[in-house]
Amino acid sequence: MPIPAxxxxxxxxxxxxxxxxxANAEYAAAFTDPGMDARPVLKVAVVxxxxxxxxxxxxxxxxxxxxxxxxxxxGVVTDDIIRxxxxxxxxxxxxxxxxxHHTGCGLLNLTEDFRHELEAEVGQRPSWAVExxxxxxxxxxxxxxxxRTSPFLPHRDDVRGFVFDVHTGLLREIDPRH
Ligand SMILES: [Zn+2]
Numbered sequence: 001m002p003i004p005a006x007x008x009x010x011x012x013x014x015x016x017x018x019x020x021x022x023a024n025a026e027y028a029a030a031f032t033d034p035g036m037d038a039r040p041v042l043k044v045a046v047v048x049x050x051x052x053x054x055x056x057x058x059x060x061x062x063x064x065x066x067x068x069x070x071x072x073x074x075g076v077v078t079d080d081i082i083r084x085x086x087x088x089x090x091x092x093x094x095x096x097x098x099x100x101h102h103t104g105c106g107l108l109n110l111t112e113d114f115r116h117e118l119e120a121e122v123g124q125r126p127s128w129a130v131e132x133x134x135x136x137x138x139x140x141x142x143x144x145x146x147x148r149t150s151p152f153l154p155h156r157d158d159v160r161g162f163v164f165d166v167h168t169g170l171l172r173e174i175d176p177r178h
Contacts, residue, residue, distance in 0.1 A: 048100040049075035
């Protein structure tokens, strides 16, 4: 029996964004408004790397409405992270800060050369630092220190830092003192 030729698809292939929008329609169809306000229930802000393998809610047992999640490349405490933390604490009532870096981070393979190469290529120097690092633990310590020394943050006594292992799913706490 001859194999039938594939039929031309009636619909054009969905882009990834189309796929997300379609998933959202299904999500919204099953959604019920939990009636929460904007203040996180657990009064905690989690600052983490944007890495796709790090599912913060699942890894930390968090539910909708529990926490602020503030993410960027590396989970590095930049001025913009301080901006978000300041709003989180001063306007939305969070008290604790959890910092999460992870094994196999893309920033471990970069150096500030990335910035210089970028400048050479596009003819403009970025205003931001790459914040690349070689030592994960030390970078977590530096991030903790940046939070603990920020004059904008009223709550700096409960700041803890961790490295998430993308192979085991386990957090390892970093001692800030050494
Ligand atoms: Zn990362």
